[in-house]
Amino acid sequence: MxxxxxxxxxxxxxxxxxxxxxxxxxxxxxxxxxxxxxxxxxxxxxxxxxxxxxxxxxxxxxxxxxxxxxxxxxxxxxxxxxxxxxxxxxxxxxxxxxxxxLDTLTGIANRRLLTERLREESERAKRYGRPLAVVMLDIDRFKVINDEYGHEVGDRVLIEVVRAMESEIREHDLCGRWGGEEFLILMPESSAEMACTVIRRLGDSIAALGVRVNDDLLGVTASMGIAELRADETYSSTINRADIALLRAKRSGRNRCELAD
Structure with missing residues (x-):
């Protein structure tokens, strides 16, 4: 057999x-x-x-x-x-x-696909000496939203944030769900400064969202950290630096983006 x-x-x-x-x-x-x-x-x-x-x-x-x-x-x-x-x-x-x-809730790339693309794009960026920016995005106070309004509202918030991301990022960028309320945006051919312009615009779009809960509109904001791939580091190190920048944005008042050192 x-x-x-x-x-x-x-x-x-x-x-x-x-x-x-x-x-x-x-x-x-x-x-x-x-x-x-x-x-x-x-x-x-x-x-x-x-x-x-x-x-x-x-x-x-x-x-x-x-x-x-x-x-x-x-x-x-x-x-x-x-x-x-x-x-x-x-x-x-x-x-x-x-x-x-694909992520079953939002329909965007999941962590597996993001990791595959990160590996491919980081190798290409190093081979040809091209810039590559990585953005970590986290929805502010998402646990409070789930606790106060329930997971159904939380899921709607995730879906609306994804719609904002897909409308603001460039055609050749890739956004995906990294885990929970945290997202990763992969931006080939983009320096950290170039990415910052796009991401600040994205932050404004998210802040303008209003998720309806009964007769009220629930406001949403997000914090973001941006890091550019270095020639002497792996993409995992770039993600770690973007994570640190994200944490700094959270500690600095949220609803903002920070560049990695």
Missing amino acids: RGPSPLEQEVINLLADPQFEGHPLKEALSQLWGAHHDLLGRIERIARVSDGYQSIARERELSLAARFDKQLRQLEKVARISDRYQMMMQDLNASLREAST
Whole structure:
């Protein structure tokens, strides 16, 4: 019996991952995986039936034309099953990639995709001597919002902040959810000073948001830290410096951005 293919092993690992529990794609993925095994079983049974027809006794009962016609029908059936199987696996592969790289609440990049792009962009920036800015953004007093208004309102705040980010950042920038109420913005071809101009505008847009809670509008602000990749450091070090700048913005009164030293 053949071993699992790389894609099949990825499905097995994903279904066994505790972090995938409760994911909206879990049930659909499980059903597709079951259908996949059913199809493999059918194909194996068809192959065994086909082998049986190769026996001498069966060949004597059928004319050459009849055997050819029957085998042709068998092959057409297998081909149709294989085509359906390939289409299902393509759909499953697309769903798997979406599930593994996008944040389920906001629809933007998750930490996995951000890390991949950080690695790629930092290598490119160093190779060609181009600037690369990293921005850490944190929603101010988000825990208070969750505690006072509930997590449903908190989720709406996250979604509105993401909309503001997507409308203000440049086309080739990438924003993603780093974790909780913290976001990371990757800005290729941008120095820290250039990024600061965009991020200050983003801060003003977030501060102008009004999330409706019953008859009231809930105001939202964010603090941001900006760091530019250095030639002698890894992207992890750049993120750490942006985090320190973010902490300084928090301690300096929030609703502001700070450049890393």
